[in-house]
Amino acid sequence: MRFPPHLTRIGSAAALLSALLVGGTVTASPATAAVGSVCQSDLPSQAHDTLALIEQGGPFPFAQDGTVFQNREGVLPRRSTGYYHEYTVITPGSDTRGARRVVTGEEPQEDYYTADHYATFDLIDHGC
Template identity: 55%
Template sequence: MTRRRPLPLALAALALALPALAGCGGPSGPSAPGPSAPGPSAAVSSARPSGGWVPSSSALADVCRSALPRQAADTLALIAAGGPYPYRSDGVVFENRERRLPRQRSGYYHEYTVTTPGSADRGTRRVVTGAAGEQYWSADHYGSFQEIDSRC
């Protein structure tokens, strides 16, 4: 009997991310959320037409996951794998003080650093995730947000 060796964490994260990236293509793409998104809450899933991706807020612009910088894809893969994260601030509660994301209870959102090449500190780029699986991109340290569409 052959014994299999476990894949390194990075390869496992990549294996989780590939199905979502392979099916990119806009409205005719796959209807399931990306692998980094936890299952939707009952309130969100009842609003989804037959499993299709629905933005959490019509007031926010969308951005295709494939259009984000490579470092954002790296951060999303780390989130899907549950870490480890390069900064101790990654995974902390995002308070939404700027009120640019839909209003939710305290503790609903969590933030993660997207590395900025050449920056001596954390830089300004972040991914913020919601408890229902939604993911948001900010390139300007919460000055603006776009919801990440995992279908493309």
């Protein structure tokens, strides 16, 4: 059984928490500055549906959902291949997958939303 990236991130979270507790610092890569943020409550309802499917492990509406996101545009922080995965956010009235996606990273709640097919990303703030 393949688990979504959210369910396999505990090790990275522990390392981050450890660094913070012992006075370490966490620095953002230069690409992070280009990423905005958005409150989860401000996302379209279809994005909420996608996030719920990711947490459940599917089933997903498109075969491409859950595939590796390459970050070819370089907007997201630079990571190794396989770090990011993408999922379709349904666009009402569209005959195709549309332009909206949720891209997940390996860290807990490291979810990005794009409404313009990877031109821009917002890190989803799950606390608001």
